[in-house]
Amino acid sequence: MASSGRRFLIKTIAVDSSSSGEGAALAWSWLYIFALFLAYYILRPIREELGVAGGVRNLPWLFSGTLVAMVVANPLFAWVVRRWPREKFIEITYRFFMVNLLIFMLLLALASPQDRVWTGRAFFIWVSVFNLFVISVFWSFVVDVFNAAQARRLFGFLATGATTGGIVGSAMTSGLVDIVGQGGLLFISLILLELAVYSARRLSVISDAFHIPAEREEAHRPVGGGLLSGISNTFSSPYLLGIAGFILFYSLTSTILYFNQASIAEQQFPDRASRTAFFANINLLVNGLTLIVQIFLTGRIIAWTGLALTLCALPLMSVAGFSMLSIYPGIVVFVIFQAIRNVSNYALTRPAREILFTAVTREDRFKTKNFIDTVVYRAGDQLAAWSCAGLLAAGLSMSGIAMVAVPLSVAWLALSFWLGSAQQRWERYR
Template identity: 45%
Template sequence: MVDRFLQRVLYVREHETRAVILSFLYFFCLLAGYYILRPLREEMGLAGGVRNLPWMFQATLVATLLMVPVFGWCAQRFERHVLLPIVYRASIAQLLVFWVLAQLLSGNAEVWLGRAFYVWLSVFNMFAISIFWTFLADGFAVNQSKRLFGLVAAGGSLGAIVGGSITGELIDVIGRVHLFLVAAVFLELAVQCVRRLHTHFEQMRAIEDDIDPVEVGRRREAERASWKGPLGGALNGIGLTLRSPYLLGISGFLFLYSLCSTFLYFEQANIISDAFESREARASMFARIDVWVNVLTLLTQLLLSGRIMRSMGIGATLVLLPVITAIGFAALGVSPVLGVLVLFQVLRRASNYALIRPARETLFTTVSREERFKAKNFIDTFVYRGGDSLGSAAFDGLTRLGLGMGMIAWVAVPIAGVWGLIGIWLGRRQSSMVEAEQAAGETVSVTA
C-alpha cells in the first residue's frame, strides 16, 4: 500500500522506495531528538542573560573550528555507514553526561552548564544535519535529489513537530532535565536507520549504474582511500572550497543566510525576553514557534516542494528565502513587536526547511564525493558558524551604538538582496555543470 502510494503520487520509483522510506524515518528521528532539545537550549541561553549571547556564538565558532579537522580525519578512515553511528552514539553519551550534571548542579554552576549545553547543541546540530545531507547527497543522484529530497525533508519536519510537541507537553510533567533522555532514544533510533539505509543505497546505485552492488562498495572504498592531505585529508575541505568558484558561491550563500538568521535570532531573543518573565513560559513559546514552523513546513513539503523545484528550477527556488527575509526585516523595522516577529520567523524558517534546504543540498549532487564529505562539511559548519559569529558581533556593535530593534532590522534588508543575487548565480552555474556532464556522457557513448 505504502509502496504504491509513493510510486504513483510522489514520483518514487520502485527501486528507490526502501531507501526513501528509511531516509524519511532517519530524518524524522534525528530532528525529533534535536527539537526536543532546541527549546531547552534557547531557554538556557536566555537564562544567562541576552547580553551574554554574543560570546556564546563566538564559543560555538571556536568549538566548530576545532571539530572540523577531527571530522575530516574520521571521514578519511571510516566509511559513512560506520562514521555516522559513531558520531550519533558519542553525542548520546555526552547527552547523558549533561543529564547527570543537570541534576547535581544549581545556582551559578547550573547557568554555566546551560551555556556549555548551548554551545554543545549548536555544534551537534551543525554536524548531525550536515552529515545527514552528505549521506543522502552521496546516496542519491542529482536527478533523484530533485524528486526526492523534498519528500525526505518532510520526514524531518514531521519529526520536528513531534519533538517540539513533546517538549511543550511534557516539560511541566517530567521536567526539563529528563527530556534529555527522551531525545537520546530518538538519536539511537536514527542510528538504526543508518545501519539499514547503507545497504539499500548500495543496491539502488547498482540498479542505477547497472553493476553489481559489491562493485559499488569497492569503488567507493577506492575513492575514499585516494583522499590525501594534512591530517589524512581533514584540512582539504578548505582548499577544495577556495579552488572552486562554485563552492565559494555556496559558501557565500550560506554565510549570508547565517548572518541574516543571527540578526533575526537576536531580535527574537530581545523581544521574547521582554514579553515573558519565567523560564518555563519562554521555553514553551520557543516550542510553540517550532511546532508552527514545522506544521507549515510539512504542508509545503507534501503539497508544493517537489513541484516548485521542478517547475521553477534551483536558482529561482533559492532566491525565495532572501525575498521573504528582506520583506520580513522591513516589517520588523516598521513594527518590532512579538506578533510580527512570530509571523516572520514561521514563514522564513518554513520556507527554508521546505524549499531552500533541499534546493541547497541539491547543489552538492554535482560535485565529487571528496568535495561532498570534506568541502561540504567545512561549508556547513565553519562557514555557517562564521556567519553566526560575524552576525552576533555586528548586532552587538549596532546595539552599543544605540540602534534599536527596528533600525537594526533595516540593516539586514540590503544584505538579503546580495544573498538573493548569489542564489540566482548558483542556480545558473549548476544548470551549466549538469548540461556539461550530460554532454560529456553522450560523447563517451557515441565514441564507444
Template identity: 40%
Template structure:
C-alpha cells in the first residue's frame, strides 16, 4: 500500500473520529493504541468472568465472603512483589513480565479445565485468580495511560479509550454466552490468553521508547527521556502503601473506592442469592451473567462514545464522580423493593454502565496530576489491595447483617448516609484535583504526548 493511500486513510479516520471525540492529529495513534489495548484486556476478561461467577456459586453463596477474603490476602502478597519490579525495572520491562505471567497462568487453568478438573477447590482458586488478574492488569493499564497522557488530554480522551474496553466487554460476553455451553471453557481460556498477548503488543506501540520525541498538544516537542521512561521508577518495595498514608488526596481516593467497593459487594451478594434461587444449572447461571455483561457493554459504549469526552471538559470531574453514588442509591432501592432477576438485571446494567462510562474515566483522571511513583505504586496498591480489602470487609459485614436477620432492604437503609458521604467526597476530590492540576501547570510549561 502506497504512502499516499495510508495518509489518505489516516486523514479519513481522523475526520470520522473527530465527529465523536475531540482528538488532535498527533494524539490519534496513541489514543487508538490505548483503546485497542483496553479492548483486548476486557474482551479477554469477559470471556472468563461468567465462568468465574458460575464456578463461584458451586459451593453456595455462603462461601463468597471467604473467596473475597482470599482475594484480598493474595493481593496483599502480590503488592510487595510488584513494588520490587517497579523499583528495579522500567515500565517497558516490568509490564511485559507481569502480563506474560498471567498468560502462563491462564494456560495452566485451561489445561485443568480441559481435563475436567472441576473440584470445589479448583473453582475457588479460579475465582480468586480471575479477581486478582482483572484488577492487576487493568490497574497497570491505567497507570501507563496516566503516565502517557496529560490531565487535559485525559478529560478529552479517556472516555474514548475506555470505550475500547467496553467494546471488548461487548464482544467477550457475547462469545461466552454463545459458546460456553457447546465448546466449553477451554476455548474461552485459550482466546483470553491470546488477547492478553495482543494487549501487550499494544503497550509496546504506545509507551515511548528511550530517546523518542513526541509532540505535545501545543505543538511543541518533548523528550520523553526527561520523564525517566527508560529508567526504573525507584523507591521502596512498600512505597505505594506509604505514599497513600502520607497523602490526604490519595486517602480520599481510597475512601471513594472503598465506598464503591462496599456498594458493589452488597449488590453482588444479593445478586448471588437471587440467581441461585432462580437458576439451578451452572451453565444457565453463566449465561445470565454473560447476558447482563452484554447489556452493560452495549449501553456503556454508547455513553462513552457520545457523552463522556464532552461531559468532563464541560462539567468537570466532580459531576462525573458523583454520578456513581446517585445511580447506586437508585439501584439499591429498585432491588430492595422488587428482588427479581429482571429488576436485578436492570439495576446492574444501569449502575455498571454509568460506573464504566463516566465514573471510572473520571477516577483515572485523578491520577494524571500525580508524580510517576504515585501513578504506578500508589495507584496499584489502591486498585488492588484497597479495593479487594473493601470487598473482603464488605463481604463479612453483609454476612453478619444477614445472620442478624437484616435483609437487603435493611442494608439499603443503612447505606443512605454512606451514599451521602460518598457524594460529598466526590466533590472534595474534584476540587483537590483542580488545585493539583494548576500547581503542576505552574511547575512545568509542557504536557505529554
C-alpha cells in the first residue's frame, strides 16, 4: 500500500524520489492547508449568512470595517515576523485566532436578536481578516520551504489539500448546521487550527532535510526588517507592484461578483438555514470540480503552457463570464460563472501566482506578500464595494455593474501575461 502511494506521488504529482524529505514535506504541507481550508469553509457559510442577514445595503460598511482591521493588523503581524522565527510566529498567529473563535462562540450563544446582528457584522469582518491572514501565512511558509522548480511540480497538488478541505468543510456545514448549530461549527474550526499549528511545526523540521546548512540556519532566524517594509518594498519594485495590481484586479472583480451573489441569495432564499445551505452547496460544487483539475491537470498545464499563459486563464474567464452575466442575469448564469471562475482560480491561478514569489527575497515572501494578500486585497474590496453601492444608488442594475467588470478584466489579462513572463525571465537568467 505504501509503495503504491509512493508510485502515485512520483508519477502523478512528480515528487522527486531522489530528494530527501520532499515527499514528507509535501504530505505535511498538504495536511496543513487541508486543516486551514476545512476550518475556513466551515466558517464561510456562517459569515455569508450573517452578512446577508444585515441586508445587502450594509455590505459596503462591512468591507470598510474589514479594510480598517487589515490596516491595523498588518504592522502587528510585521512586528511578530520581525521578532520570532517562522515556526514561532505561525503558532502565535493561529492561536490568536483560536482565542477569537472562543470569544465569538460565547457572543453568538449569549447575544439577543438585536445584539446578534452586530455580533454577526463583527464576525463577518473577523472571518474576512482571518481567511486572508492564515492562508497568506501558509503560502509564505511553503514558498520559503520549496524552490521555484519544486513549486512548479508540487504546488498544483498541494492546492488539492485546500480543495479537499473546502469539499469536506462545505459538506460538514451543510449537514451539521441544524445538529450542532453555529457554535458547534466554530468549535470544530478551532480544533482544526490546532492541527494546522502541529503540521507547520512538523513541516519546519522535515524541510531541513533538503536544504543546505546556510539555508537551514536562515530558515530558523527571524525575518527581521522594518514594520512598514512590506509597504515600501511593494511600491519600490515594478515586479512587486505588478503582483499587487494582479491581486487588486482579482479583488475588484470578486467583490462585484459577490454583490451579485448577495443580491440573488437575498431574493431567492428567505430564511437563514436555506441561505447557509445555498452558499455551502455552491462551495461543494466548485471544490469537487477543482479537485479533479488539480490532481490531474494543474502541474501539466503550468508545464505545457508556461506561467504567463496559466496566469491569464482567470482574467480570460472573467471577461467571458461578466459579459454573459451582463446579458443574462440570474441564478443559473451566476452559478455557472461562479463555478468556472472559482475552479480556474483554485486549480490554476492560485498555485501559479504563488510561484511568482519564488523570485523575491525572504522578507518580501513574508512581509510584502502578506501586505499584498491582505491590505491590497481588501482595498480592492473596499473600492469595489462602494463603487457598486454608488452605481446601484445611481440606478444602475446588477447586470450593468457586471458590464463594468469587463474592461477591468481585460486590463488584468494584460498584466497577468507581463507578470508571468517576468518570472520566467528571472528563472531563466538567475
